[in-house]
Amino acid sequence: MKIAVFSAKKYDQDGFSQWADASLKFTYFDSRLSQESVKLAQGCHAICAFVNDDLSAPVLKQLSVMGIEMIALRCAGFNNVDLDTAKELGIRVARVPAYSPEAVAEHTLAMMLTLNRKLHKAFNRVRDDNFALDGLLGFNMHGKTVGLIGTGRIGLATARIIKGFGCKLLCYDVQENAELAGHYTSLAQLYQQSDIISLHCPLTPDTQHLINQDSLAQMKDGVMLINTSRGALIDTKAVINSLKSRKIGYLGLDVYEQEADIFFEDLSEQMIDDEVFKRLLTFPNVLITGHQAFFTKEALQQISQITSENLLAFASGLRNGNELAN
Ligand code: NAD
Secondary structure, eight states, X not given: OEEEEOSOOHHHHHHHHTTOOSSOEEEEOOSOOOTTTGGGGXXXXXXXXXXXXXXXXXXXXXXXXXXXXXXXXXXXXXXXXXXXXXXXXXXXXXXXXXXXXXXXXXXXXXXXXXXXXXXXXXXHHHHTTOOOOTTOOOOOSTTOEEEEEOOSHHHHHHHHHXXXXXXXXXXXXXXXXXXXXXXXXXXXXXXXXXXXXXXXXXXXXXXXXXXXXXXXXXSOTTEEEEEXXXXXXXXXXXXXXXXXXXXXXXXXXXXXXXXXXXXXXXXXTSOOOOHHHHHHTTXXXXXXXXXXXXXXXXXXXXXXXXXXXXXXXXXXXXXXXXXXXX
């Protein structure tokens, strides 16, 4: 089976090279999948796509005309796929539902600790032979209230670490997890009581701009907000206003609403035209990483293995449980 891999980086190729054999032939394209680049998949049976690839109806229709029967997502989130259109066209879609949730949970904690203890500033200061501590004052995590929105695989892994810090844990989810019984509360209580709020729910029509002017108004002054899930969970302009008014004391983003044109590329020699993104970067209490929370050796290994298993199952006419119900 020939598979066109879009948004392919060297680390993707290294991962998939272990699984390529007579039955799986991968062809790698650096380009993001779009209406313009979709023609690269000509002659393939399946495509492999990532978080910022465009799998909207127009692209799916072109894929269908080319005879593509399967999309193997090498990620957990699938908000970029028009599942209804895929179903109509008879294109099967599989994902990697669970790969090392600890990778994302640990990055979430790294963001909390970096923002709190200002490690990014300390790193630069010490290199400048500046050992003054002014401006580096942090707070004890122990005893603080951490609110997690979404307690699936990543939220649960984050909750386990947070408990180890001696924090008070508040959770909100539309489906409660028995392991976190006793920690659930309403969204309003979570907003009002949390010193740190971290987002771990998927992007759906219900969660789009969950963090907006109204929800921000309910939060504690100086709250720390962390988003390692999907950019559009946050109304970025409302968040910028809350940074300006000091309502938000710390902001950690691994994802950004308009990240598709920015993340995963080296743009150091180019201009970034996104004024909202550039404004975010001006705040000293904002830490942005470029969708790297998943990026550990263990996660990459699992992503390439499970994606290959999904492709092999499809090639054998089987369904292995990782297909999206479409
Ligand atoms: P999951 O499906 O295991 O858990 C998601 C949880 O969110 C579920 O418990 C679900 O009930 C809950 N949820 C759904 N709608 C909700 C709502 N309206 N309010 C509150 N909770 C709601 O998913 P996961 O593996 O924990 O991943 C969570 C998200 O993390 C993914 O959707 C993906 O967008 C993101 N992610 C980011 C990275 C990264 O590198 N930054 C990597 C992997 C996943």
